Amino acid sequence: MKNNKVEIIVVGAGPAGVSAAITLARAGKKVLLVERGDCAGDKNVFGGTIYAKQTAEIFPKFWETAPIERAITEQKIFLLTDYNSTQISYKYASKGAYKAFTVNRSKWDKWCSQQAEKEGVYYAPKTLVNELILKDRNVIGIKTEFEEFYSDIVIIADGVNSLLAKQIGLRKEIKDSDVSLSVKEVIKINKEKLEDRFNLDEEDGCACRILGGPLRDKFALGFMYTNKDTISIGYSISLDEIKKLKVKPYELLDELKAHPTVSAYIKNGETIEYSSHLIPEGGYNAVPKLYDNGVMIIGDAAMLVNNIHFEGTNLAMLSGKLAAETAIEAINNKDYSKSSLSKYHTKLKESIILKDLKTHRNTIEVIKKNIHTLSSLYPELACEFLEILTSADGVEKKVKYRKFLKEIIKKGTISSSIPLAILAMEKCLKK
Amino acid sequence: MNINERLATLKYNKDKESHLTVDNDVCMRCNDKVCTYICPANVYEWNEQKCIMTIRYENCLECGACKIACEKKNIIWRYPNCEYGVKYKNG
Numbered sequence: 001m002k003n004n005k006v007e008i009i010v011v012g013a014g015p016a017g018v019s020a021a022i023t024l025a026r027a028g029k030k031v032l033l034v035e036r037g038d039c040a041g042d043k044n045v046f047g048g049t050i051y052a053k054q055t056a057e058i059f060p061k062f063w064e065t066a067p068i069e070r071a072i073t074e075q076k077i078f079l080l081t082d083y084n085s086t087q088i089s090y091k092y093a094s095k096g097a098y099k100a101f102t103v104n105r106s107k108w109d110k111w112c113s114q115q116a117e118k119e120g121v122y123y124a125p126k127t128l129v130n131e132l133i134l135k136d137r138n139v140i141g142i143k144t145e146f147e148e149f150y151s152d153i154v155i156i157a158d159g160v161n162s163l164l165a166k167q168i169g170l171r172k173e174i175k176d177s178d179v180s181l182s183v184k185e186v187i188k189i190n191k192e193k194l195e196d197r198f199n200l201d202e203e204d205g206c207a208c209r210i211l212g213g214p215l216r217d218k219f220a221l222g223f224m225y226t227n228k229d230t231i232s233i234g235y236s237i238s239l240d241e242i243k244k245l246k247v248k249p250y251e252l253l254d255e256l257k258a259h260p261t262v263s264a265y266i267k268n269g270e271t272i273e274y275s276s277h278l279i280p281e282g283g284y285n286a287v288p289k290l291y292d293n294g295v296m297i298i299g300d301a302a303m304l305v306n307n308i309h310f311e312g313t314n315l316a317m318l319s320g321k322l323a324a325e326t327a328i329e330a331i332n333n334k335d336y337s338k339s340s341l342s343k344y345h346t347k348l349k350e351s352i353i354l355k356d357l358k359t360h361r362n363t364i365e366v367i368k369k370n371i372h373t374l375s376s377l378y379p380e381l382a383c384e385f386l387e388i389l390t391s392a393d394g395v396e397k398k399v400k401y402r403k404f405l406k407e408i409i410k411k412g413t414i415s416s417s418i419p420l421a422i423l424a425m426e427k428c429l430k431k
Numbered sequence: 432m433n434i435n436e437r438l439a440t441l442k443y444n445k446d447k448e449s450h451l452t453v454d455n456d457v458c459m460r461c462n463d464k465v466c467t468y469i470c471p472a473n474v475y476e477w478n479e480q481k482c483i484m485t486i487r488y489e490n491c492l493e494c495g496a497c498k499i500a501c502e503k504k505n506i507i508w509r510y511p512n513c514e515y516g517v518k519y520k521n522g
Contacts, residue, residue: 036510042518043493105522128513145512161495163509174499181496183471185437186521230521242469243500249471250434273521274437276471276492278499 001122006030007331009142009151011129011164013040015050015313016299017157018112019058019320020327025120027328032149033116034127034142041109043159045277046313047184047223047234049100049207050108054314058321059115063098067107069227070205072100074198078222078261079379080213085261086382102205102225102232132164132295138336139168139294152336153327154295157320160278162301170297171288176239178282178303180220183249184234185257187269191229197265198226209310210235210262212379214255218245219368220375222256224265231266233257236279249276281307284361290348291341296323304353308360315353322347359428366424377411434473438490446515449488450508451497457505458484466497466506492517 010021013035021033037043049072055062063071074091092099117123132154133141141150156164160179165171189197198206210222220237235256242249256262280286280303287304290297298304299316306315326344330336348354367374384407388400451474458464459482466475472490475497493516498508510516 036513038514038518041522043516045519045522106520109522126513128510161498161508173504176499179496179499181469181471181494232521239469239496239500243465246468248434248468248473250432250437250473254432271432271437271440273440273519275441275519275522276494276496278495 001030001032003150004148005150006032006122007151008032008153008155008327009034009149010155010157011142012157012159012299012301013037013113013116013123013125014044014109014157014159014299014316015112016301016316016320017155018109018116019317020155020157020298020324021121021123021320022058022116022119023321023324024327025116027324029328029331030122032122032124032151033113034129034144034149035113035123035125036128038126039106039110040113040125041106044105044109045182045184045275046105047182047225047232047236048310048312049225050103051100051311051314052098054317058317059112063101066111067104069102069104070200070203071098072102072207073200073204074206076206076208078208078210078212079382080210080216080259080261081379081383082213083260084383084387085213085259086379086386087261100207102207102227104227129158129164131167134168137293139292152294152331153341155320155323155327156295156297156301157299157316158301160280160300160303162297165288165297165301168292168295170290170292170295171301174280175282175286176243178280178286179239180236180279180281180307181239181242181249181276182234182236182279183253183276184232184274185253185271186227186273186275187231187233187266188272189229189231189266189269194226194229194231200226210256212375213259213262214252216376216379217372218242218375219364219371222262224262230272231269233262233266236281238281239278250274279307279312280305281364283307283364284354284357287354287357291338291344293338293341294336296326296341296344298323304348304357306356306360308363309356311356318351318353319348322351322353362427363424366427370423380411381408438472441492442518442520443489444515444518445489446511449486450511450516451486451488451491452507453484453486453505455483457503461503461505463502465500465502469500470497 024031077088205226208224222235225232298319476485
């Protein structure tokens with residue numbers, strides 16, 4: 001690196017930043033990737049999976065060498081009432097056609113940064129960027145704790161709180177309704193016991209989403225993911241909702257863990273790590289301006305998360321790749337202006353990222369409005385129906401059916417008897 | 432499981448100075464003090480006698496919730512200097 005100058009600087013070695021850096025290095029560009037943690041992954045948390053197809057576009061056949069935990073072969077939805085639950089399961093064979101994997105982010109992110117280094121990226125961990133350097137309204141570099149680095153373009157991948165995007169006015173103060181707070185525990189459990197409890201073959205894994213129970217009537221979703229010999233359990237809740245509840249986030253997690261259906265999976269396990277993170281869940285309407293002279297924003301920093309479909313890491317990687325492709329073109333043309341970098345926005349609009357976010361631009365509003373139906377009424381009705389179907393207790397069926405129908409009329413409005421999924425889809429399809 | 436047991440599962444490198452600061456006079460006028468219950472690491476505690484916010488910054492999980500949730504926008508929030516703060520082993 002001559003005089004601390006490269007062609008591109010990428011700030012943040014998460015999925016977005018590494019994908020951008022590696023795409024640039026593969027095109028022969030000189031790229032510096034800086035990361036504030038001692039190692040990539042030290043500061044990163046997720047309640048989720050990495051998606052096979054889109055991850056393989058950056059790291060072909062990564063599952064052969066990368067540190068993965070389990071290949072997801074079952075997706076479950078838990079509908080909880082106070083004590084009972086109805087579970088919906090979608091199970092599929094994974095062999096040869098992986099869809100998603102659970103990973104340990106400390107190991108996974110570290111592995112990704114190592115691949116980037118192998119492919120020629122200058123990688124600088126333990127480097128905190130305090131501010132961007134500007135000259136004549138162009139971003140021309142970064143100021144770290146100890147020195148300055150210069151580049152033609154800076155790609156910002158510093159995560160959901162993105163202090164750098166805020167510094168240059170691309171992002172405003174985050175609204176508390178546009179982010180969710182997530183808390184999580186990693187619980188250690190004997191491997192065979194874990195496979196028995198989740199009915200899994202070796203190496204196969206399960207992803208569970210949890211509605212209702214202690215999370216009823218809140219814009220909140222619980223989750224459970226199986227790793228090799230640990231279970232990740234937690235929930236996320238819209239920050240404006242938990243503010244109103246005046247409850248400590250970990251106390252609500254205790255309630256979720258104590259629900260009979262949930263506790264059966266994690267009992268006698270040892271919590272080996274507690275963590276917390278924000279998720280940018282504002283969707284299409286919260287996406288900020290994504291570029292300016294000499295700068296682009298990617299991943300969580302750009303709020304590119306599709307919470308309706310649990311997508312984040314894949315969109316981060318794709319946005320990194322698209323920003324890198326824009327940067328390659330800009331460097332070849334020696335044009336780092338915002339009009340040159342606006343091609344990044346065009347690429348995003350043509351990709352599934354902004355297409356899907358746009359499709360769902362009103363969905364969160366529909367769900368928030370119908371949160372009682374979704375998180376309280378549906379779980380109750382599902383459980384009550386199955387109770388009637390399966391209980392033999394000497395009570396005449398007609399009496400039970402009448403009572404059940406009365407309950408539906410009493411509890412639900414006419415609109416909430418229309419399945420919410422159809423309502424949401426219809427809204428998505430409206431232009 | 433209480434919060435101290437939870438935080439004990441984590442590896443931290445404690446910095447000498449806090450990366451979180453508030454103006455106590457503003458906190459005094461704040462009715463809700465959202466930070467005292469929204470923080471997942473229970474970093475903030477209002478000391479009624481001394482009228483100051485006790486900030487256990489060494490327990491911070493670096494999530495950023497306090498800064499966004501604060502009604503008075505009174506929390507100056509930055510990342511800990513490099514090599515300091517929380518270090519996740521599982522994430």
